[in-house]
Amino acid sequence: MNSEQIMDExxxxxxxxxxxxxxxxxxxxxxxxCYSCPPDKQLIVTHxxxxxxxxxxxxxxxxxxxxxxxxxxxxxxxAKAAEPAACLLTFAPHKTVSPDWVAAFATExxxxxxxxxxxxxxxxxIAMPQGSFFALTLWGLxxxxxxxxxxxxxxxxxxxxxxxxxxxxxxxxxxxxxxxxDVKENVKQNIKQNAPQNIKTKKTIYQCHYxxxxxxxxxxxxxxxxxxxxxxxxxxxxxxxxxxxxxSALGMTIQLEAIPFADKALELRDFLITGGDDYxxxxxxxxxxxxxIEACATKTDSAISRIGQVIAGKExxxxxxxxxxxxxxxxxxxxxxxxxxxx
Amino acid sequence: MNSEQIMDExxxxxxxxxxxxxxxxxxxxxxxxCYSCPPDKQLIVTHxxxxxxxxxxxxxxxxxxxxxxxxxxxxxxxAKAAEPAACLLTFAPHKTVSPDWVAAFATExxxxxxxxxxxxxxxxxIAMPQGSFFALTLWGLxxxxxxxxxxxxxxxxxxxxxxxxxxxxxxxxxxxxxxxxDVKENVKQNIKQNAPQNIKTKKTIYQCHYxxxxxxxxxxxxxxxxxxxxxxxxxxxxxxxxxxxxxSALGMTIQLEAIPFADKALELRDFLITGGDDYxxxxxxxxxxxxxIEACATKTDSAISRIGQVIAGKExxxxxxxxxxxxxxxxxxxxxxxxxxxx
Numbered sequence: 001m002n003s004e005q006i007m008d009e010x011x012x013x014x015x016x017x018x019x020x021x022x023x024x025x026x027x028x029x030x031x032x033x034c035y036s037c038p039p040d041k042q043l044i045v046t047h048x049x050x051x052x053x054x055x056x057x058x059x060x061x062x063x064x065x066x067x068x069x070x071x072x073x074x075x076x077x078x079a080k081a082a083e084p085a086a087c088l089l090t091f092a093p094h095k096t097v098s099p100d101w102v103a104a105f106a107t108e109x110x111x112x113x114x115x116x117x118x119x120x121x122x123x124x125x126i127a128m129p130q131g132s133f134f135a136l137t138l139w140g141l142x143x144x145x146x147x148x149x150x151x152x153x154x155x156x157x158x159x160x161x162x163x164x165x166x167x168x169x170x171x172x173x174x175x176x177x178x179x180x181x182d183v184k185e186n187v188k189q190n191i192k193q194n195a196p197q198n199i200k201t202k203k204t205i206y207q208c209h210y211x212x213x214x215x216x217x218x219x220x221x222x223x224x225x226x227x228x229x230x231x232x233x234x235x236x237x238x239x240x241x242x243x244x245x246x247x248s249a250l251g252m253t254i255q256l257e258a259i260p261f262a263d264k265a266l267e268l269r270d271f272l273i274t275g276g277d278d279y280x281x282x283x284x285x286x287x288x289x290x291x292x293i294e295a296c297a298t299k300t301d302s303a304i305s306r307i308g309q310v311i312a313g314k315e316x317x318x319x320x321x322x323x324x325x326x327x328x329x330x331x332x333x334x335x336x337x338x339x340x341x342x343x
Numbered sequence: 344m345n346s347e348q349i350m351d352e353x354x355x356x357x358x359x360x361x362x363x364x365x366x367x368x369x370x371x372x373x374x375x376x377c378y379s380c381p382p383d384k385q386l387i388v389t390h391x392x393x394x395x396x397x398x399x400x401x402x403x404x405x406x407x408x409x410x411x412x413x414x415x416x417x418x419x420x421x422a423k424a425a426e427p428a429a430c431l432l433t434f435a436p437h438k439t440v441s442p443d444w445v446a447a448f449a450t451e452x453x454x455x456x457x458x459x460x461x462x463x464x465x466x467x468x469i470a471m472p473q474g475s476f477f478a479l480t481l482w483g484l485x486x487x488x489x490x491x492x493x494x495x496x497x498x499x500x501x502x503x504x505x506x507x508x509x510x511x512x513x514x515x516x517x518x519x520x521x522x523x524x525d526v527k528e529n530v531k532q533n534i535k536q537n538a539p540q541n542i543k544t545k546k547t548i549y550q551c552h553y554x555x556x557x558x559x560x561x562x563x564x565x566x567x568x569x570x571x572x573x574x575x576x577x578x579x580x581x582x583x584x585x586x587x588x589x590x591s592a593l594g595m596t597i598q599l600e601a602i603p604f605a606d607k608a609l610e611l612r613d614f615l616i617t618g619g620d621d622y623x624x625x626x627x628x629x630x631x632x633x634x635x636i637e638a639c640a641t642k643t644d645s646a647i648s649r650i651g652q653v654i655a656g657k658e659x660x661x662x663x664x665x666x667x668x669x670x671x672x673x674x675x676x677x678x679x680x681x682x683x684x685x686x
Contacts, residue, residue, distance in 0.1 A: 035386040037385075045480075090392055151373070
């Protein structure tokens, strides 16, 4: 209830963030920002927060938090095929945060704004007594009525996924040095031995992904003319496939063997499809667009996999290599990924 | 890092918030919302968060938190003379929150959306391991280039303030049962005895204001044609007057006796002008508009006071009844209100 002790930090914040602000933000010296929507465009608006001990660890580097904050919000725009335009940043670190920490966060914020051509229009800063958090309201632009919806899937559509599945789950365990207890010892060893490493950081690619996921923006924008429905994988493959089914009032068959698992250990499949934080795209498209979609993937240097079909029904059904329906191992009501409304 | 334990609550949240969502939010079942800006309007965008132990107490009622969250953001739109249009809500209560708590928060949210005709387009929900917070990204509309700026003050303008000053500070002390130690005992008694009470709740009007400030939206919208600059008082009268001076590269003289202090005790003045959370409007206007401005106040049933003039310079100078410059009692570098960038 008293912010006197953190005055210097807040002066510092103004010093670091104000230079990043765009026209319309009035150097972060007004009560609100002004934004002119270009004619014949609609705004696609998303908001995701990252909170300590939920979305990042107390030890996570400030630059990684800033990068991930942009990535998770850009991933939503990628899934809706919207060009990034502008944002508001909420910066709520612990009240004892150091100037160096703020500087590192601000530097990465500036890098992200530049990389994605996003105008910083304002935000809010708070010195937190406990439990820091960081949030972004990000909007992008689309031509009227061209937003790619979750609700657009059509019967007979192919179901695709970009990249690999489960690296968010693997990366979190890796970052925490904590592979789930119910995974057998030999599997743990296997993950650690087989995980490719980043040459520079010596971290596994999973941890690199967990800390700095890469939003599939180029792929999402390229796909727009060819696809019916899309979402990004923030809640886990199964949960996010189900979101498309629910929104489209249809079902899906998914070939288990076609899923591009990040780790091939069979014992992990349950965790990898429900773990969340993959930030890959799921999308559906009519079979006649297969060549165009392959071309989009090539053009944007993105891996994609065709993993199933949209059918009548209302849920996701997994099939084995023989086309027989199989139940998810260890299936329980809990294994539905992370549920939140994630606009 | 594990949200399995809070699944039921999140189902509950979807149940309570989804019915409040507007067109373009897709029942909160998509990755992002879609918003069409009306032609020939600009968006005025603000974002303020309320966090536990900074902006509200652990004991604060959920309906009061929801009401205040809207009030503080609407107050920014009021100061910019923007008509409220749409919002995104971040709902991040403690993970053990009860269904009744969520229901009470959602009910008040619905009431606020209806009262101010605001479309709920989406947001984010998080179950917090510690330290809850709630945030709103709110935008309003103005005709192009009609946003009232902090930077618009002109030499010779009158300086006005709405309502009374210091009730945010008094209300917080009242809510916490904690009048600052450096206030003399007789003054404490005086505050407690003289503070008008709300007949229904038996709370002082200060506490009522602290819990549920009323944004000056009608006044702000009515004033737009007649004023040069405005801001709302969130950081304290002195700090927010200074914001207008800094943004406008001008100074101000303020008649101390003309300030409508919420409590008349002289010993409190220092606290009342620096305490923040008043959510009144400060605005400047040319003297020839005095009659129009009085008419706006009457029409919107708002109290206003003319408290000073815009002059050359760069700071706020207080004058006594004889026009002599006086120094603020107990002035110190700390007494500058709450500093944050508050877009």
